[in-house]
Amino acid sequence: MSVKKLILLSLAALVLPAGAQTKRIAIIKADDVTSVNPKWERFFKLAAEHDVPVSAGVIAVSFEKQDEKYDEWLKKWEATGKVEFWNHGWDHRMWEEEGKKKSEFGGSGYDHQKSHLTKVQAASKEALGKPFNTFGSGFNAMDSDTAKALNEIPELKMIFCYPGAKPTKEMKDKILLPMVLRGENDGTGKPNFAKFKEEYEKKKADPNLTLSSIQFHPAAFSEQGFKDFASIVDFLKAEGWTFMLPSAYAASIGK
Numbered sequence: 332m333s334v335k336k337l338i339l340l341s342l343a344a345l346v347l348p349a350g351a352q353t354k355r356i357a358i359i360k361a362d363d364v365t366s367v368n369p370k371w372e373r374f375f376k377l378a379a380e381h382d383v384p385v386s387a388g389v390i391a392v393s394f395e396k397q398d399e400k401y402d403e404w405l406k407k408w409e410a411t412g413k414v415e416f417w418n419h420g421w422d423h424r425m426w427e428e429e430g431k432k433k434s435e436f437g438g439s440g441y442d443h444q445k446s447h448l449t450k451v452q453a454a455s456k457e458a459l460g461k462p463f464n465t466f467g468s469g470f471n472a473m474d475s476d477t478a479k480a481l482n483e484i485p486e487l488k489m490i491f492c493y494p495g496a497k498p499t500k501e502m503k504d505k506i507l508l509p510m511v512l513r514g515e516n517d518g519t520g521k522p523n524f525a526k527f528k529e530e531y532e533k534k535k536a537d538p539n540l541t542l543s544s545i546q547f548h549p550a551a552f553s554e555q556g557f558k559d560f561a562s563i564v565d566f567l568k569a570e571g572w573t574f575m576l577p578s579a580y581a582a583s584i585g586k
């Protein structure tokens with residue numbers, strides 16, 4: 332290679348920001364909506380102020396426990412076009428059976444899982460006027476029964492998961508939304524911008540890093556948590572990431 336060519340190549344590398352070569356898409360996955368909570372309200376407002384759409388998982392037993400004000404609140408936020416709600420299971424339970432840890436979508440069996448998924452979809456239709464289009468399980472636990480049950484529910488098109496999660500290989504016609512980037516580096520409900528950035532710097536050169544859902548638990552945010560969340564989304568935008576809702580992402584890839 333000539334020196335001139337080498338210099339030109341080096342210049343191109345300097346001029347192009349990391350996000351310019353590949354389009355990078357982030358989907359905010361906020362978990363555990365169960366009530367009209369001031370922290371959720373604040374989270375939705377904050378995200379809108381930062382021009383970031385957010386998706387939020389509803390634990391659907393809440394439709395039974397709360398009154399119609401809850402449904403109206405969810406509908407109000409969804410009508411803004413900046414928030415999209417998804418199926419986060421019926422009860423988010425975890426229990427022990429014969430010495431084995433089980434959860435709503437982990438080891439609980441096909442019948443249990445299928446009935447919970449369909450119950451949530453029906454509750455959403457009744458409360459919000461439409462079924463959910465995306466699923467994310469409690470504790471992100473999934474097994475072969477989850478895959479089988481989800482394959483029978485085509486309206487659940489998008490699935491939040493860990494990258495490479497085993498049962499996702501058994502899922503048909505699903506759009507996977509893997510959590511490649513970790514939103515809460517200090518544990519559940521505790522984002523930490525400095526640590527997020529540190530982890531991101533190690534991953535950002537990977538050309539396969541084109542899509543990541545990012546998990547948060549806003550109802551557990553402290554004052555600092557809200558600040559760190561805002562710093563994380565501002566930082567990613569500056570890095571060239573585009574934030575999308577699950578349905579917009581599906582549409583963007585023609586599905």
Ligand SMILES: [Zn+2]
Nearest residue numbers: 362363469470
């Ligand atoms: Zn959850």
